Amino acid sequence: MIRSWFGFKERDDYISASILNYLITKEYDEAELKELIKGREIAIVGAGPQLDKINKLKEDVIIAADGAANYLVDIGIVPDIIVTDLDGLQTFPKNPIYVVLAHGDNINLLHKVKEMDKVIPNSQVMPFGRLRLYGGFTDGDRAVVLAKYMKASKIRLYAMDFQSGIVGKFSKPYYQRNVPASMIKRKKLEIARMIIEQVLNYNE
Numbered sequence: 340m341i342r343s344w345f346g347f348k349e350r351d352d353y354i355s356a357s358i359l360n361y362l363i364t365k366e367y368d369e370a371e372l373k374e375l376i377k378g379r380e381i382a383i384v385g386a387g388p389q390l391d392k393i394n395k396l397k398e399d400v401i402i403a404a405d406g407a408a409n410y411l412v413d414i415g416i417v418p419d420i421i422v423t424d425l426d427g428l429q430t431f432p433k434n435p436i437y438v439v440l441a442h443g444d445n446i447n448l449l450h451k452v453k454e455m456d457k458v459i460p461n462s463q464v465m466p467f468g469r470l471r472l473y474g475g476f477t478d479g480d481r482a483v484v485l486a487k488y489m490k491a492s493k494i495r496l497y498a499m500d501f502q503s504g505i506v507g508k509f510s511k512p513y514y515q516r517n518v519p520a521s522m523i524k525r526k527k528l529e530i531a532r533m534i535i536e537q538v539l540n541y542n543e
């Protein structure tokens with residue numbers, strides 16, 4: 340359904356998923372990711388305009404959403420997990436577990452997985468081969484879904500701003516400063532907000 344709101348083509352999502360599945364030759368054990376998250380306090384960091392106010396995080400585990408990882412690594416905080424569709428991320432430290440989404444508009448970026456050591460490949464079509472699908476849409480809300488699904492004890496959000504209509508400068512490598520959100524980005528952030536609200540309010 341979300342696909343049709345944006346005019347994304349399912350066929351392209353499949354092509355991208357197939358390529359990512361082909362590129363991943365060494366499987367990272369999903370059980371280790373679950374072990375890392377289960378019962379722990381998790382910080383999930385987005386690419387909102389407040390990102391550069393962060394200088395330390397006290398949670399047990401840090402998950403960065405895509406472009407947010409560039410800033411965190413810059414200030415010496417290497418995330419434990421990076422959730423990315425590869426359009427924001429520019430730095431590839433060895434330690435993090437990379438949860439990488441293949442979609443129809445990032446086929447030309449999939450080669451970046453070769454820079455990564457530990458990869459869990461995701462699709463937004465029915466998963467096959469080494470692919471996994473945890474749910475969610477943007478990198479930020481997919482991180483929240485992941486943490487919830489893997490039974491985090493507490494989830495705290497940082498630099499997630501669904502009010503201002505401003506996109507943080509770390510969202511894309513070519514931004515020099517914070518920018519007003521385009522119509523498409525506003526729509527994406529609104530979907531992210533709704534998913535996050537639903538997930539955080541859900542109690543088993």
Ligand SMILES: Nc1ncnc2c1ncn2[C@@H]1O[C@H](COP(=O)(O)OP(=O)(O)OP(=O)(O)O)[C@@H](O)[C@H]1O
Binds near residue numbers: 424505524
């Ligand atoms: N104001 C904001 N600006 C940018 N990102 C935000 C903001 N508030 C929350 N986020 C979260 O931070 C995440 C990382 O940002 P980034 O722009 O790198 O994401 P993205 O999902 O890959 O978006 P895009 O489709 O534009 O590539 C977003 O997925 C979003 O969930």
Ligand SMILES: Nc1nc2c(c(=O)[nH]1)N=C(CO)CN2
Binds near residue numbers: 347
């Ligand atoms: N085909 C396609 N799929 C997506 C896209 C996108 O730009 N194109 N962006 C997403 C979240 O930012 C999630 N899924």
Ligand SMILES: [Mg+2]
Binds near residue numbers: 423424426427478
């Ligand atoms: Mg992205």
